[in-house]
Amino acid sequence: MNLLIGSYIGMVVDIEISGDKKHLGTVIDIGSDLIVICTNNKYLYIPITHIQRIELSPNQSDQSLPPSQSLLKNKEQISFPQMLNHAKGGFVEIFVTGNQSLYGFIINVLDDYxxxxxxxxxxxLIPLYHLKWLSPCPPNGQGTPVQPSGSVLSRTLEEQLKRSEGKIVILDMGSSANKIGLMKKIENRVMELEMFNGKKVYWNLHHIKTVQFPE
Structure with a gap:
Protein backbone atom coordinates (compact mmCIF):
# COMPACT_ATOMS: atom_id res chain seq x y z
CA MET A 1 0.00 0.00 0.00
CA ASN A 2 1.10 3.57 -0.68
CA LEU A 3 1.50 4.84 2.90
CA LEU A 4 1.12 8.53 2.01
CA ILE A 5 -2.51 8.09 0.96
CA GLY A 6 -3.27 4.85 2.84
CA SER A 7 -5.26 6.73 5.48
CA TYR A 8 -7.80 7.75 2.81
CA ILE A 9 -9.39 4.28 2.69
CA GLY A 10 -13.09 4.70 3.41
CA MET A 11 -12.94 8.45 2.76
CA VAL A 12 -14.43 10.47 -0.10
CA VAL A 13 -11.70 11.96 -2.28
CA ASP A 14 -11.39 14.25 -5.28
CA ILE A 15 -8.99 12.78 -7.87
CA GLU A 16 -7.58 14.43 -10.97
CA ILE A 17 -5.96 12.16 -13.54
CA SER A 18 -4.05 12.64 -16.80
CA GLY A 19 -6.13 14.21 -19.55
CA ASP A 20 -7.80 16.70 -17.18
CA LYS A 21 -10.29 14.08 -15.98
CA LYS A 22 -11.69 14.26 -12.43
CA HIS A 23 -13.45 11.70 -10.22
CA LEU A 24 -15.15 12.07 -6.86
CA GLY A 25 -15.62 8.84 -4.93
CA THR A 26 -15.00 6.69 -1.87
CA VAL A 27 -11.60 5.01 -1.61
CA ILE A 28 -12.11 1.23 -1.40
CA ASP A 29 -8.51 0.03 -1.50
CA ILE A 30 -4.98 1.22 -2.28
CA GLY A 31 -2.01 -0.76 -3.56
CA SER A 32 1.54 0.19 -4.41
CA ASP A 33 0.57 1.21 -7.97
CA LEU A 34 -3.25 1.27 -7.96
CA ILE A 35 -6.18 2.90 -6.20
CA VAL A 36 -9.78 1.65 -6.20
CA ILE A 37 -12.66 4.08 -5.72
CA CYS A 38 -16.42 3.80 -5.88
CA THR A 39 -18.08 6.60 -7.84
CA ASN A 40 -21.47 6.90 -9.53
CA ASN A 41 -22.40 3.39 -8.42
CA LYS A 42 -19.37 1.72 -10.02
CA TYR A 43 -15.83 0.76 -9.08
CA LEU A 44 -12.87 2.42 -10.80
CA TYR A 45 -9.38 0.88 -10.78
CA ILE A 46 -6.96 3.76 -11.40
CA PRO A 47 -3.18 3.35 -11.86
CA ILE A 48 -1.45 5.73 -9.44
CA THR A 49 0.95 6.79 -12.20
CA HIS A 50 -1.94 8.68 -13.85
CA ILE A 51 -3.09 10.46 -10.69
CA GLN A 52 -1.96 14.08 -10.80
CA ARG A 53 -3.77 15.22 -7.65
CA ILE A 54 -5.74 13.60 -4.82
CA GLU A 55 -7.33 15.34 -1.84
CA LEU A 56 -10.09 14.77 0.67
CA SER A 57 -13.51 16.06 -0.35
CA PRO A 58 -15.12 18.53 2.08
CA ASN A 59 -18.31 16.44 1.74
CA GLN A 60 -17.71 13.16 3.59
CA SER A 61 -21.35 12.01 3.59
CA ASP A 62 -21.78 8.26 3.36
CA GLN A 63 -22.71 6.74 0.02
CA SER A 64 -24.22 3.32 -0.50
CA LEU A 65 -21.84 0.99 -2.28
CA PRO A 66 -23.01 -1.25 -5.14
CA PRO A 67 -22.52 -5.03 -4.92
CA SER A 68 -18.83 -5.88 -5.01
CA GLN A 69 -17.35 -6.48 -8.46
CA SER A 70 -13.88 -7.21 -7.15
CA LEU A 71 -11.19 -8.20 -9.62
CA LEU A 72 -9.04 -9.56 -6.81
CA LYS A 73 -9.11 -12.85 -4.99
CA ASN A 74 -8.49 -13.93 -1.41
CA LYS A 75 -7.85 -10.40 -0.11
CA GLU A 76 -4.52 -10.29 -1.90
CA GLN A 77 -2.45 -7.11 -2.10
CA ILE A 78 -3.76 -5.28 -5.14
CA SER A 79 -1.54 -4.31 -8.05
CA PHE A 80 -2.08 -3.06 -11.59
CA PRO A 81 -0.82 -6.28 -13.32
CA GLN A 82 -2.92 -8.51 -11.05
CA MET A 83 -6.02 -6.42 -11.69
CA LEU A 84 -5.59 -6.68 -15.48
CA ASN A 85 -5.08 -10.43 -15.40
CA HIS A 86 -8.14 -10.95 -13.19
CA ALA A 87 -10.15 -8.77 -15.59
CA LYS A 88 -9.37 -10.94 -18.63
CA GLY A 89 -12.49 -12.35 -20.23
CA GLY A 90 -14.88 -10.17 -18.24
CA PHE A 91 -16.92 -7.30 -19.65
CA VAL A 92 -15.26 -4.01 -18.66
CA GLU A 93 -15.27 -0.28 -19.30
CA ILE A 94 -11.88 1.31 -19.89
CA PHE A 95 -10.72 4.85 -20.53
CA VAL A 96 -7.66 5.59 -22.65
CA THR A 97 -8.08 8.84 -24.55
CA GLY A 98 -10.65 11.26 -25.93
CA ASN A 99 -14.04 11.95 -24.44
CA GLN A 100 -15.56 8.50 -24.25
CA SER A 101 -14.90 5.14 -22.67
CA LEU A 102 -14.42 1.86 -24.50
CA TYR A 103 -16.51 -1.20 -23.61
CA GLY A 104 -15.52 -4.78 -24.27
CA PHE A 105 -13.28 -7.63 -23.16
CA ILE A 106 -9.57 -7.88 -22.34
CA ILE A 107 -8.34 -10.78 -24.45
CA ASN A 108 -4.69 -10.86 -23.44
CA VAL A 109 -2.19 -8.92 -21.32
CA LEU A 110 1.42 -8.79 -22.52
CA ASP A 111 4.56 -7.07 -21.20
CA ASP A 112 3.64 -3.50 -22.21
CA TYR A 113 0.26 -3.70 -23.97
CA LEU A 125 -3.93 -2.88 -29.08
CA ILE A 126 -3.53 -0.59 -26.06
CA PRO A 127 -0.19 0.26 -24.38
CA LEU A 128 -0.54 -0.39 -20.65
CA TYR A 129 0.92 3.00 -19.71
CA HIS A 130 -1.96 4.77 -21.51
CA LEU A 131 -4.75 2.95 -19.65
CA LYS A 132 -6.17 5.65 -17.35
CA TRP A 133 -8.76 3.54 -15.53
CA LEU A 134 -10.83 0.35 -15.71
CA SER A 135 -14.26 -0.49 -14.34
CA PRO A 136 -15.81 -3.99 -14.29
CA CYS A 137 -19.36 -4.05 -15.67
CA PRO A 138 -22.15 -6.37 -14.51
CA PRO A 139 -23.02 -9.07 -17.08
CA ASN A 140 -26.11 -7.95 -18.97
CA GLY A 141 -25.98 -9.92 -22.19
CA GLN A 142 -23.17 -7.97 -23.85
CA GLY A 143 -22.02 -11.09 -25.67
CA THR A 144 -18.78 -12.99 -25.28
CA PRO A 145 -15.22 -12.03 -26.17
CA VAL A 146 -13.80 -13.14 -29.48
CA GLN A 147 -11.59 -16.17 -29.22
CA PRO A 148 -7.91 -15.34 -29.79
CA SER A 149 -6.49 -16.59 -33.06
CA GLY A 150 -3.94 -19.37 -33.07
CA SER A 151 -1.13 -16.93 -33.78
CA VAL A 152 1.30 -16.26 -30.94
CA LEU A 153 1.41 -12.64 -29.76
CA SER A 154 4.75 -10.87 -29.27
CA ARG A 155 5.54 -9.85 -25.71
CA THR A 156 6.08 -6.16 -26.57
CA LEU A 157 3.99 -3.78 -28.63
CA GLU A 158 6.94 -2.79 -30.83
CA GLU A 159 7.65 -6.42 -31.78
CA GLN A 160 3.94 -7.07 -32.41
CA LEU A 161 3.69 -4.04 -34.70
CA LYS A 162 6.79 -5.10 -36.63
CA ARG A 163 4.91 -8.26 -37.56
CA SER A 164 2.24 -6.09 -39.22
CA GLU A 165 4.51 -3.84 -41.30
CA GLY A 166 2.91 -3.18 -44.67
CA LYS A 167 -0.65 -3.11 -43.32
CA ILE A 168 -3.17 -0.28 -43.05
CA VAL A 169 -3.31 0.97 -39.47
CA ILE A 170 -5.50 3.34 -37.44
CA LEU A 171 -3.84 5.14 -34.52
CA ASP A 172 -5.60 6.77 -31.58
CA MET A 173 -9.04 5.85 -32.92
CA GLY A 174 -8.33 7.90 -36.07
CA SER A 175 -8.42 11.16 -34.13
CA SER A 176 -6.69 12.99 -37.01
CA ALA A 177 -6.10 12.36 -40.72
CA ASN A 178 -2.37 11.75 -40.25
CA LYS A 179 -3.06 8.83 -37.90
CA ILE A 180 -4.50 6.58 -40.63
CA GLY A 181 -2.31 5.09 -43.32
CA LEU A 182 0.11 2.38 -44.37
CA MET A 183 2.50 1.31 -41.63
CA LYS A 184 5.74 1.08 -43.59
CA LYS A 185 8.30 0.32 -40.88
CA ILE A 186 8.97 0.21 -37.13
CA GLU A 187 12.46 0.95 -35.85
CA ASN A 188 13.70 2.00 -32.40
CA ARG A 189 10.15 2.77 -31.23
CA VAL A 190 9.44 5.03 -34.22
CA MET A 191 6.71 4.21 -36.75
CA GLU A 192 6.91 5.33 -40.37
CA LEU A 193 3.34 5.94 -41.55
CA GLU A 194 2.52 6.73 -45.18
CA MET A 195 -0.68 8.67 -45.84
CA PHE A 196 -2.92 7.81 -48.76
CA ASN A 197 -1.63 10.94 -50.57
CA GLY A 198 1.95 9.71 -50.31
CA LYS A 199 2.95 11.98 -47.40
CA LYS A 200 5.03 10.30 -44.68
CA VAL A 201 4.66 10.92 -40.95
CA TYR A 202 6.84 9.48 -38.17
CA TRP A 203 5.24 8.63 -34.85
CA ASN A 204 6.92 7.97 -31.48
CA LEU A 205 5.38 4.71 -30.23
CA HIS A 206 5.45 5.97 -26.64
CA HIS A 207 2.78 8.55 -27.52
CA ILE A 208 0.50 6.20 -29.46
CA LYS A 209 -2.50 5.31 -27.28
CA THR A 210 -4.40 2.78 -29.43
CA VAL A 211 -3.66 0.72 -32.53
CA GLN A 212 -6.22 -0.92 -34.84
CA PHE A 213 -5.88 -2.89 -38.07
CA PRO A 214 -9.06 -2.64 -40.19
CA GLU A 215 -10.15 -5.92 -41.71
Missing part, protein backbone atom coordinates in the same frame (compact mmCIF):
# COMPACT_ATOMS: atom_id res chain seq x y z
CA UNK A 114 -3.08 -5.44 -23.89
CA UNK A 115 -5.38 -6.82 -26.58
CA UNK A 116 -8.93 -5.48 -26.24
CA UNK A 117 -12.04 -6.78 -28.02
CA UNK A 118 -14.10 -3.60 -28.15
CA UNK A 119 -17.79 -3.25 -28.90
CA UNK A 120 -17.96 -1.30 -32.15
CA UNK A 121 -14.22 -1.02 -32.76
CA UNK A 122 -13.23 -4.73 -32.78
CA UNK A 123 -9.64 -5.59 -31.82
CA UNK A 124 -7.52 -2.78 -30.35
Missing amino acids: LVFDSLGYKTI
